[in-house]
Amino acid sequence: MNTNSRLEQANDNAAAFWLAQARAHGWRYRVRPGLTAVRCARTPDDSQRFLITRPYVQPADVEKQLAELLAEWETVRCTVEDPYGGLDLTGLGAVRMPPMPVMAREPGPVDGASAELPVVSRTRDGDVLTVDEAAHGDALALVERTIVDGFPLPARQPWTRGEALPERLLGEPGCRAWLGRVDGAPAGACLSYDDGAATGVYWVATLPDQRGRGVARAVLRTVLAHAHPDRPATLVATSAGEPLYRELGFTGQGTTNWWTFTSPGG
Structure with a gap:
């Protein structure tokens, strides 16, 4: 084996x-x-x-x-x-x-992905959609709240800053956070972790009132394009997320x- x-x-x-x-x-x-x-x-x-x-x-x-x-x-x-x-x-x-x-997902470029951060696009109904890395504490807090309320994580509700994602997490090598905003307001988020062999994607979340607008797709495309595209990407899929992951090039490994x-x- x-x-x-x-x-x-x-x-x-x-x-x-x-x-x-x-x-x-x-x-x-x-x-x-x-x-x-x-x-x-x-x-x-x-x-x-x-x-x-x-x-x-x-x-x-x-x-x-x-x-x-x-x-x-x-x-x-x-x-x-x-x-x-x-x-x-x-x-x-x-x-x-x-x-x-x-x-x-095997290493390789992401079709149509922007080479610069933040990535700016449009939602399916025309609002401005931006995705950027959350590289400091205040931005990580927005990621945290989006994941707690959007994934959701019931055990972390009501949301308290730093309980799920302490700022020290940004100091862990390989750990990065990503935030999608619609017209400036938080809409979707996820974390990625690079261990030198693969980049794992975790807690892909979209706030309930933003679902169906292409937010998760935009966040994932940004992660795949900017978090070590030279490595394979891995994740565990929910039934709701699996179709999107397959569209982005992920295949089942077990x-x-x-x-x-x-x-x-x-």
Whole structure:
């Protein structure tokens, strides 16, 4: 089995992205061969993250490691990402979500993309649409609020500046934030993370009143054109976003199974 495929590059990028968040927030984390765990701890019931990054021979061994971490960290909630589909976490009380495609886009130019930032275009109904990198704290706060309200991230609502995306995140090498505005007002956003092998795209969000106007497309095109177009781009697609990603050149590399766990008292 190829353990350095686009799928594994996507896994590695996601693990590195969560480790960057752990450093920015001051969270504990654990890295083991084939498993990265982040103990998100803004509040005791924050959803922790466990990412399987490499194929496993014995699912029971991975399940045992997860059970030990859940006990050690007194986990109330968590999400486990399993791109290989061999785990059965029902014994831990976890519920499997519908599988989602892991997608990659090969390196290369983006048709019609502007070489300069900010990128200025028009929405489908003619309003001015600009996309730029959010390179300082105030701009990152706008990205944060757009993601919290547009993705959405219910656990971060109501939005409080810096709780989801602390400004220290901009100091993490490879981490960049992107903001789309319609007539100057925030409309869409996402994050990207470059780990030297691939550029991962995360939390592509459009505010509810701006959907259907081409905002997400403009933000993604800008990221693909300006965040290391010489590297493959990777992401995990929702059913709503998959058609757009395919139009922009992403192809499926496999599916990931996400398990959610909530302790009986959580």
